[in-house]
Amino acid sequence: MTLAELRQRLREQLAGGESPALDADVLLCHVLGKPQSFLLAWPEYRPTPAEQEQLAALVARRRRGEPVAHLTGRREFWSLELEVSSATLIPRPDTELMVEAALARLPARPATLADLGTGTGAIALALKSERPADRVLAVEFSPQAAALARRNSARLVLAIEVRQGSWFEPLAGLYFDMILSNPPYIDAADPHLQSGDVRFEPASALVAEQAGLADLHHIVEMARAYLNAGGWLLLEHGWQQGSQMREYFDAMGYCLVQTLRDYGGQERLTLGQWPGR
Numbered sequence: 403m404t405l406a407e408l409r410q411r412l413r414e415q416l417a418g419g420e421s422p423a424l425d426a427d428v429l430l431c432h433v434l435g436k437p438q439s440f441l442l443a444w445p446e447y448r449p450t451p452a453e454q455e456q457l458a459a460l461v462a463r464r465r466r467g468e469p470v471a472h473l474t475g476r477r478e479f480w481s482l483e484l485e486v487s488s489a490t491l492i493p494r495p496d497t498e499l500m501v502e503a504a505l506a507r508l509p510a511r512p513a514t515l516a517d518l519g520t521g522t523g524a525i526a527l528a529l530k531s532e533r534p535a536d537r538v539l540a541v542e543f544s545p546q547a548a549a550l551a552r553r554n555s556a557r558l559v560l561a562i563e564v565r566q567g568s569w570f571e572p573l574a575g576l577y578f579d580m581i582l583s584n585p586p587y588i589d590a591a592d593p594h595l596q597s598g599d600v601r602f603e604p605a606s607a608l609v610a611e612q613a614g615l616a617d618l619h620h621i622v623e624m625a626r627a628y629l630n631a632g633g634w635l636l637l638e639h640g641w642q643q644g645s646q647m648r649e650y651f652d653a654m655g656y657c658l659v660q661t662l663r664d665y666g667g668q669e670r671l672t673l674g675q676w677p678g679r
């Protein structure tokens with residue numbers, strides 16, 4: 403069977419899913435160890451029986467719902483290739499919005515940043531790649547996820563400091579120019595948790611108490627004691643949590659509070675500046 407034929411067959415086998423053509427190409431490139439361009443450049447290539455077998459196994463897992471990123475162990479974020487595993491959230495394209503918003507607000511001088519609940523390290527690594535002179539700390543509660551973030555840091559040669567612990571716990575005595583987080587913010591009863599990739603991601607990265615607001619509130623409250631005067635707090639949240647977040651930032655004394663919309667037009671990220679005491 404030629405590559406072109408196999409590609410067509412994979413698309414048909416994956417047709418029940420959300421993105422059969424994309425999934426087929428990502429899995430093909432992964433198994434062949436080739437870039438996307440190879441699929442178009444060499445349609446007559448004949449995949450080996452071993453390659454075909456490996457693909458059949460991955461397609462079967464994909465058809466059971468496993469995220470493509472778990473099958474390949476990789477996901478691109480901010481043009482960085484990250485290792486991913488079932489220990490963390492799979493980085494979402496919409497979270498690149500947080501990196502853009504951060505870069506637009508950081509001072510020209512070297513700054514000190516903290517990414518809370520870093521997971522793969524995506525946000526911290528993206529910022530370090532853009533601002534190599536900054537000190538970037540990344541906090542992660544799960545020891546497996548913290549180890550994953552350290553591996554990503556080492557492989558990409560981006561020197562972030564990963565500290566294991568809960569939210570602000572490993573940051574005692576430090577002050578930051580910016581604190582960022584994409585914490586868990588989904589209500590446990592949300593039907594969104596019943597379909598798609600989220601079923602294979604850790605609940606600890608997705609679900610929070612108090613209708614999803616518990617960790618968001620905790621961070622807004624606590625960050626005040628860790629931000630320099632003029633420092634920024636940036637928090638990703640659910641599309642329906644924007645007005646509650648703005649109210650809470652206001653109530654806690656932040657200025658210039660603003661919510662940004664994601665690439666799908668939904669409120670996704672609230673930020674504010676800490677004026678100091």
Ligand code: GLN
Pocket residue numbers: 491494584585586587588600607608609
């Ligand atoms: N945005 C993700 C989703 O809807 C959730 C991310 C999170 O909980 N931090 O699947």
